[in-house]
Amino acid sequence: MRLRHIEVFHAIMRTGSLSKAAELLCVSQPAVSKVLAHAERSVGLTLFNRVHGRLQPTREAELLFSETQKLQANLDSIRDLARNLALQPxxxxxxxxxxxxxxxxxxxxxxxxxxxxxxxSLKIQTRHTDELLNALLTRELDLGVALNPPARPGIASVELGRTPVVCVGPRDERGDEGPLALESFVAGDWIGIGKVDPLGELIGNAFEALGLDGHLPAVEAQTWHVARALAARGIGRALLDELTAKSGAEAVSVRPVAPPLSIGVFAVWRDGGTASQAGNAFVDVLRGRFA
Structure with missing residues (x-):
């Protein structure tokens, strides 16, 4: 007997009629009759007799019902698990x-x-962009979060939101509350972050478009949090994404820049990998941080 045969057979045994079994399974009565007939042909047994217009299970049907109850219970448990996973990964x-x-x-x-x-349960790892993408391809990670990750064969991505690029300086720095022009930024001491990652590349392209790429930083720190720490001590200003600017332990001043710049925050995963309910739920939570 096939699983569909067992499902229909159990519905008839539980309800005592074809019409009620059809209602229980949310199908038509002719469909139930067709499956029952196919089940009887496949096992070579008569499972029900019609007695005064009602279905009467045969002895063989009662024996089968007793043996298949565990299987039906397992199928019900699988359905419940699937439904619960959809609601609660x-x-x-x-x-x-x-x-x-x-x-x-x-x-x-x-x-x-x-x-x-x-x-x-969650396992959180911090890696730089290239390492993160490699870990996804080698299945060490299920999901990654990065700023403007480069296109990579085998990697799929979705933008969660954008974060502005801001000027970071010491906490007691005074100045206009309005945006700081990039020309003014490079005129003083400033801290660079190089061009080896998407944020550094974005800032470098903006300088080049404004003809400011000839200005050299006082200090170059290719780690964003080192650049933030240096700016906090007044060594120079730094351009960072707002998420990084507001995340460090030392207090800093944060100011918008002109022209405005922003960078995308992306969820990334292995293309063609099995999407999980938990992974999709975490992406939704991340997206909600930018709502």
Whole structure:
């Protein structure tokens, strides 16, 4: 007997009629009759006799019903599990992110996610962009979060939102509350972050478009949080994404820049990999941080 045969057979045994079995299964009565007939042909047995217009199970049907109850119970459990997983994901999710996002965006997202999905355990790793993409391809990670990740074969992505690029300086720095022109930024001491990552490349392209690429930084720090720490001590101003600017321990001043710049925050995963309910739920939580 096939699983569909067993499902219809159990519905008839439980309800005692074809019409009620059809109602239970949300199908038509002719469909139930057709499946029952096919089941009887496949096993070579008569499962029900009609007695005074009602179905009477044969002895063979009663024996089959007794033996298949465990299987039907397991099928019901699988349906319940699938339904519950759709409503309340569970399992284990391995998430990778940039170090700066690990101190800014990710903690609040994890807090909200755990409150909504307490049965999902999480493993958080911080990696730089290229390392993160490689870890996805080698299945070390299920999901990654990065700023403007470069296109990579085998990697799919979706933009969660954008974060502005801001000028970071010491906490007691005074100045206009309005945006700081990039020409004014490079006229003083400033801290560069190089061009080896998407944020540095974005800033470098903006300088080049304005003809400012001839100005050299006083200090170059290819780690964003080092650049922030240097700016906090007044060594120079730094251009960083707002998430990084507001995530460090030392207090700093944060000011918009002109022309305005922003960079996308992306969720990334292995293209063609099996999407999980937990992974989709975490992406939704991340997207909500930018709502």
């Amino acid at each position: 569970e399992g284990h999710l391995r998430i990778g992110c940039l170090p700066s996002l690990g101190l800014s965006l990710i903690p609040s997202a994890v807090q909200a996610f755990r409150a909504a999905y307490p049965r999902v």
